[in-house]
Amino acid sequence: MASLTRLGVVLSALGTLATLVPFVGIAELGRVLLEPGPVDGAEVWPIAGVVALALVIGWAANGAALSVTHAADHRLQASLRRRIVHRLGRVPLGWYSDTNSGLVRKAAQDDIDDLHHLIAHHDVEMTGAIVLPLGGVAYLCWLDWRLALLAIATLPVYLVAYGSMMRGFVQKMVELDAGVARVSAAIVEFVHGIIVVKVFGQAKRAHRAYDDAVGEFGDKYAGWVRPMLKLEALTSMALSAPVVALVSLAGGIWFVAEGWVTPIEALAEVLVAMIIPTTLLVLNQGITAQRKATAAASRIVALLDIPPLPVPAQPREPAGHDVEFDDVSFAYEGTDTVVSGISLHCLPGTVTALVGGSGAGKSTLAKLVPRFYDVTSGAVRVGGVDVRHIAPEVLYRKVGFVLQDVRLLHGTVVENLRLGRPDATEDEVIAAATAARIHDRVLALPRGYDSVIGEDAIFSGGEAQRMSIARALLADTPILVLDEATAYADPESEAQIQDALSVLARGRTVLVIAHRLATIAGVDKIVVLDGGAVVEQGTQEELIAANGRYARMWDAYTEGSTR
Numbered sequence: 001m002a003s004l005t006r007l008g009v010v011l012s013a014l015g016t017l018a019t020l021v022p023f024v025g026i027a028e029l030g031r032v033l034l035e036p037g038p039v040d041g042a043e044v045w046p047i048a049g050v051v052a053l054a055l056v057i058g059w060a061a062n063g064a065a066l067s068v069t070h071a072a073d074h075r076l077q078a079s080l081r082r083r084i085v086h087r088l089g090r091v092p093l094g095w096y097s098d099t100n101s102g103l104v105r106k107a108a109q110d111d112i113d114d115l116h117h118l119i120a121h122h123d124v125e126m127t128g129a130i131v132l133p134l135g136g137v138a139y140l141c142w143l144d145w146r147l148a149l150l151a152i153a154t155l156p157v158y159l160v161a162y163g164s165m166m167r168g169f170v171q172k173m174v175e176l177d178a179g180v181a182r183v184s185a186a187i188v189e190f191v192h193g194i195i196v197v198k199v200f201g202q203a204k205r206a207h208r209a210y211d212d213a214v215g216e217f218g219d220k221y222a223g224w225v226r227p228m229l230k231l232e233a234l235t236s237m238a239l240s241a242p243v244v245a246l247v248s249l250a251g252g253i254w255f256v257a258e259g260w261v262t263p264i265e266a267l268a269e270v271l272v273a274m275i276i277p278t279t280l281l282v283l284n285q286g287i288t289a290q291r292k293a294t295a296a297a298s299r300i301v302a303l304l305d306i307p308p309l310p311v312p313a314q315p316r317e318p319a320g321h322d323v324e325f326d327d328v329s330f331a332y333e334g335t336d337t338v339v340s341g342i343s344l345h346c347l348p349g350t351v352t353a354l355v356g357g358s359g360a361g362k363s364t365l366a367k368l369v370p371r372f373y374d375v376t377s378g379a380v381r382v383g384g385v386d387v388r389h390i391a392p393e394v395l396y397r398k399v400g401f402v403l404q405d406v407r408l409l410h411g412t413v414v415e416n417l418r419l420g421r422p423d424a425t426e427d428e429v430i431a432a433a434t435a436a437r438i439h440d441r442v443l444a445l446p447r448g449y450d451s452v453i454g455e456d457a458i459f460s461g462g463e464a465q466r467m468s469i470a471r472a473l474l475a476d477t478p479i480l481v482l483d484e485a486t487a488y489a490d491p492e493s494e495a496q497i498q499d500a501l502s503v504l505a506r507g508r509t510v511l512v513i514a515h516r517l518a519t520i521a522g523v524d525k526i527v528v529l530d531g532g533a534v535v536e537q538g539t540q541e542e543l544i545a546a547n548g549r550y551a552r553m554w555d556a557y558t559e560g561s562t563r
């Protein structure tokens with residue numbers, strides 16, 4: 001690919017030099033035509049021919065340069081997208097937080113697009129923008145060095161003004177960014193607090209904070225921009241077509257009067273001088289685009305550097321479907337230990353419920369089974385084999401999970417249901433949806449199972465949960481991790497979810513994270529977590545009889561629900 005961009009640069013240089021030929025040609029033609037006596041066709045035609053040829057070569061070489069760099073960009077984009085998808089397929093599932101998903105979206109869409117300019121246009125356009133004025137000035141030097149100087153006479157005004165505009169630019173940008181952040185924070189605070197503020201009659205005060213932030217930003221911005229605008233006007237004027245033409249013509253007339261150059265040579269100088277400002281504009285825009293693309297590239301590199309989930313070199317097949325936590329401890333990156341020293345054995349055909357206060361570590365513990373994260377110490381075993389020694393695809397065929405936060409993909413209802421088993425028959429899909437208590441709801445949609453999620457299939461939270469239960473039923477994994485939904489706890493929806501879950505649990509090893517004690521009374525084992533450790537375990541009767549932590553939770557729960 002680097003060789004393609006190099007070829008693009010060479011072609012662009014060639015094309016640019018070829019576009020200079022007509023300027024020389026015009027000067028030469030002028031010289032021939034202005035010679036005293038009749039026009040000599042033998043002199044005119046070769047010049048016209050060379051000009052025409054150069055025009056064709058210039059057009060073809062510039063076109064070819066862009067084609068070549070676009071091909072390079074195409075290859076790079078395809079390869080980057082492939083590598084991003086490949087890497088994302090191998091990062092631990094726990095990496096997918098909302099922030100990280102945002103990063104992926106930005107990298108896969110915006111950042112790769114930003115790179116397009118760098119690969120497909122930057123080198124070619126910059127080559128043109130450098131070769132064109134240099135070639136022009138070199139030609140003028142060949143005619144007469146004074147003409148070359150005349151062509152760049154207004155350039156120092158531009159360079160001095162531009163240099164002074166850029167002085168302290170980074171520091172000023174930092175200050176402006178901070179100002180924008182203060183204004184945003186004031187807006188967020190204002191919007192978040194609007195109800196409280198209005199209820200307590202403090203609207204004026206809240207407005208004032210926002211006004212102050214905006215006022216301060218406006219003053220800073222104006223203080224910086226006003227002098228810049230003056231300079232900008234000066235630089236634009238120094239490079240504007242009338243000024244450049246005027247300086248060139250005045251200088252040209254003087255040079256001709258002094259006898260240093262011919263009128264035709266002076267005309268050639270005017271033509272070259274007129275193209276220099278446009279190339280400067282291209283250079284300027286190119287530098288800005290390059291900065292943007294460099295930032296985009298570093299975000300893509302960071303994404304490709306995420307450590308993948310380690311896969312076993314010699315994977316082992318689990319024998320059976322029991323799940324065992326053996327002295328398991330885990331800490332998120334940069335946090336204290338969240339679960340510690342947990343030993344637990346979940347047998348096939350049983351339901352184990354994890355209960356405990358908010359932040360006790362229930363979800364974290366459950367997520368260690370499908371390797372959202374790997375344990376910090378100890379081991380999680382499935383069928384007697386450490387999950388780290390099982391090939392990920394084998395593990396995902398064994399362990400299914402229904403999470404609180406259900407994601408339905410853009411596609412039809414049936415495609416969503418078939419996600420875990422694309423070859424499921426229509427009867428199997430309907431059977432799973434019926435067991436998950438979602439079949440009737442799907443039939444009520446305009447196009448039934450062919451309705452599209454987010455278009456003609458809009459599901460409530462509870463319905464989406466039942467969809468994901470149907471999906472898990474169809475995937476038919478022998479081990480299931482369920483994070484019970486609490487958000488959609490209207491009694492009817494909850495009863496339906498519970499019905500669906502009890503069907504799902506039959507004959508499997510089920511680990512359920514229970515947020516509402518009423519739903520787990522009949523399970524085989526209740527494990528009470530507190531501060532990341534197991535404090536009690538047993539059946540509902542055993543734990544109530546023990547009169548410990550669970551009994552107190554149960555009392556509080558039943559009191560709360562009967563009050």
Ligand SMILES: Nc1ncnc2c1ncn2[C@@H]1O[C@H](COP(=O)(O)OP(=O)(O)OP(=O)(O)O)[C@@H](O)[C@H]1O
Binds near residue numbers: 338356359360361
């Ligand atoms: N991705 C994460 N990064 C860092 N810390 C986390 C992360 N997820 C959870 N934690 C922390 O780990 C601890 C246990 O959280 P966890 O979600 O496992 O508890 P939980 O018992 O499931 O709580 P809840 O019932 O409120 O969902 C909490 O202190 C939480 O702040």
